[in-house]
Amino acid sequence: MVLAEIEEDIQAIEQDEAIYQEINFNSRANAIDFIDFHIIDRIDGLLQNSAYQKELTILQQRAEKVKTDLEKIDNNLFKRLRENIRTGTYKESSFLKTLDEYFDQDDNPTDNIGYDNLDNFMNGLLSDQAIPEPIMEREQEMVFYQKTPARIILEIAELANLGSEDVFFDLGSGLGQVPILVNLISGTAAKGVEYEPAYCNYAKTCASQLNLHLVEFINIDARLADYSQGTVFFLYTPFGGKILQTVLEILQKESLKRTIRIFTYGPCSETLAQQNWLNCVHGAVNDPYKLCAFRSLSF
Known part of the structure; x- marks a missing residue:
C-alpha cells in the first residue's frame, strides 16, 4: 500500500504538464518541496527498515530524476533572466511586471512570517554563486546574518517611492539582495554596508555579474561608514545595544542636513520608535514581522 501511494504521488507530478511550463514557477517550487519532504524523505525513512529495499530505491531514483528535471527548468529560466538584467532589458517597472508574471499576490501574502516561493525565486535569480562562510568574528551586539524576506524588499520599494x-x-x-532588488525596481542608486568581507565580496560579484553600475557594496563597520549621500536607509536589525545607538546618533547628525527616511524590520523597530528625532509613519513597532518606516523630524 505504501509503495503504491508513493508511486502514485510521483506519477501525478510526472504527468502534471503545467509545472513543466517555465512560467509556472510557483507550482514547480511547490512540487519540488513535495518531492523533497513527502517523497524522498519518506523513502529514506522506509529504507532504514524495509523488506522492499529494491522497490524503494527504484522509486527514490525516479523521484530524484523528476526533481532534477524540474530544477533544470528553473536554472535555465534564471540564466535567461540574469542575462536580461545584465543587458538592461529590465528597467524599473518592467522588472516588477516580470515578477508579476511568475507570482500572484494571493500566492505570496504580505502578512505571513518567514520565507516563501518568492524568496526561492530571488535566491536563484540574483546569483548562481555558492554562499560563502563568514570569516570575521562578530562583536557581541552584532546579529548573525539572515536574508530579508523578498516580500519585505518589495514593500520597501513601494512605500519609499x-x-x-x-x-x-x-x-x-549581507549577500546584497536588498540593494540589488531596490535598484532593479526603482533605478535608484543603492549602497550596502557590510562588516563581513566574505559576504561583501559575494554581493560585489553578484552586482558586477548583473552589470548594475548604481549598486555599490562597502566592506566597513557601520559605525565608520560615510552616509553623507544617503536619503533612505534600511536596517533588518543588524546589531543592537550600543552599536545600534551609535549608528542612530550618526544618522541623526545627517538628519540635521536633510530629511532622511529609515525603514526597519525586526526588533530594532522599537528602538527607533524611542528616538525623539524620528516619527514612525508606517507599521507597528512592537511587531518584529512588520515593516516600519520612520521620517526624521524638522528642527
Whole structure:
C-alpha cells in the first residue's frame, strides 16, 4: 500500500504538464518541496527498515530524476533572466511586471512570517554563486546574518517611492539582495554596508555579474561608514545595544542636513520608535514581522 501511494504521488507530478511550463514557477517550487519532504524523505525513512529495499530505491531514483528535471527548468529560466538584467532589458517597472508574471499576490501574502516561493525565486535569480562562510568574528551586539524576506524588499520599494535624487543605504547588507532588488525596481542608486568581507565580496560579484553600475557594496563597520549621500536607509536589525545607538546618533547628525527616511524590520523597530528625532509613519513597532518606516523630524 505504501509503495503504491508513493508511486502514485510521483506519477501525478510526472504527468502534471503545467509545472513543466517555465512560467509556472510557483507550482514547480511547490512540487519540488513535495518531492523533497513527502517523497524522498519518506523513502529514506522506509529504507532504514524495509523488506522492499529494491522497490524503494527504484522509486527514490525516479523521484530524484523528476526533481532534477524540474530544477533544470528553473536554472535555465534564471540564466535567461540574469542575462536580461545584465543587458538592461529590465528597467524599473518592467522588472516588477516580470515578477508579476511568475507570482500572484494571493500566492505570496504580505502578512505571513518567514520565507516563501518568492524568496526561492530571488535566491536563484540574483546569483548562481555558492554562499560563502563568514570569516570575521562578530562583536557581541552584532546579529548573525539572515536574508530579508523578498516580500519585505518589495514593500520597501513601494512605500519609499524612490527617485533619481535618492540614495538608498542597507546597513548590514549581507549577500546584497536588498540593494540589488531596490535598484532593479526603482533605478535608484543603492549602497550596502557590510562588516563581513566574505559576504561583501559575494554581493560585489553578484552586482558586477548583473552589470548594475548604481549598486555599490562597502566592506566597513557601520559605525565608520560615510552616509553623507544617503536619503533612505534600511536596517533588518543588524546589531543592537550600543552599536545600534551609535549608528542612530550618526544618522541623526545627517538628519540635521536633510530629511532622511529609515525603514526597519525586526526588533530594532522599537528602538527607533524611542528616538525623539524620528516619527514612525508606517507599521507597528512592537511587531518584529512588520515593516516600519520612520521620517526624521524638522528642527
